[in-house]
Amino acid sequence: xxxxxxxxxxxxxxxxxxxxxxxxxxxxxxxxxxxxxxxxxxxxxxxxxxxxxxxxxxxxxxxxxxxxxxxxxxxxxxxxxxxxxxxxxxxxxxxxxxxxxxxxxxxxxxxxxxxxxxxxxxxxxxxxxxxxxxxxxxxxxxxxxxxxxxxxxxxxxxxxxxxxxxxxxxxxxxxxxxxxxxxxxxxxxxxxxxxxxxxxxxxxxxxxxxxxxxxxxxxxxxxxxxxxxxxxxxxxxxxxxxxxxxxxxxxxxxxxxxxxxxxxxxxxxxxxxxxxxxxxxxxxxxxxxxxxxxxx
Numbered sequence: 001x002x003x004x005x006x007x008x009x010x011x012x013x014x015x016x017x018x019x020x021x022x023x024x025x026x027x028x029x030x031x032x033x034x035x036x037x038x039x040x041x042x043x044x045x046x047x048x049x050x051x052x053x054x055x056x057x058x059x060x061x062x063x064x065x066x067x068x069x070x071x072x073x074x075x076x077x078x079x080x081x082x083x084x085x086x087x088x089x090x091x092x093x094x095x096x097x098x099x100x101x102x103x104x105x106x107x108x109x110x111x112x113x114x115x116x117x118x119x120x121x122x123x124x125x126x127x128x129x130x131x132x133x134x135x136x137x138x139x140x141x142x143x144x145x146x147x148x149x150x151x152x153x154x155x156x157x158x159x160x161x162x163x164x165x166x167x168x169x170x171x172x173x174x175x176x177x178x179x180x181x182x183x184x185x186x187x188x189x190x191x192x193x194x195x196x197x198x199x200x201x202x203x204x205x206x207x208x209x210x211x212x213x214x215x216x217x218x219x220x221x222x223x224x225x226x227x228x229x230x231x232x233x234x235x236x237x238x239x240x241x242x243x244x245x246x247x248x249x250x251x252x253x254x255x256x257x258x259x260x261x262x263x264x265x266x267x268x269x270x271x272x273x274x275x276x277x278x279x280x281x282x283x284x285x286x287x288x289x290x291x292x293x294x295x296x
Contacts, residue, residue, distance in 0.1 A: 020165035022212025031155040053164025055141035066130025068192035071255035076245035078131035085139035112267025
């Protein structure tokens, strides 16, 4: 919600760079000492960390690209096909078992995405592709989290995400930061991607700092959640962001969801929560009943 308030004044890569810098300060100053100190930076799996970080960069950039031209609730709802994608990807990449009923849940969520995107109609817009790409990249990132989380601390995972953001945003800024590619463009999403860098006033720096602080806590806590339990169990808890996005969209931007958004949200959430319910019926052991790996 906070980032959407900046989409008309700053380029995407500048906002995300500021966010990553503030998030890095929190990660190094708080989370890293909390989990044993800076020796956690010395990982033997740096290539996998950087691949995971690249997935996060693609997910965030794609989501924010769509957010510039879409209501907050619509973009968030489409993105939240990601937990169901995690369910699907956990089979080939993590060896987790997914039964027929949870495959039906994945299909239900996919139908919800189609209802919201409405391909082939006048309601379809290029911006909706952003949250879809974000969902795929985010699901891939969380699958990698499960692979890395066996040996790596959550603060280590968060650090390599932020360092990837910083280098990618600087690289993009060096190429398009002067705004030369934004001339003549009117599409709000493309403008958000290509407009020139601006020197922000102190109040906007404060907003960017708040975005960085909240995202650093999100990165750490989500990484911790996926370290401690199966991806299919952790993923549905992220759905709390959907009602929050509807609330902030209405209160801050005056964007009331239309019938397609409501139907799509219902289908996507129903699929995700049903997949979680199936896990509880199967008697899945959850993280709360287990010691934290590597933190005994």
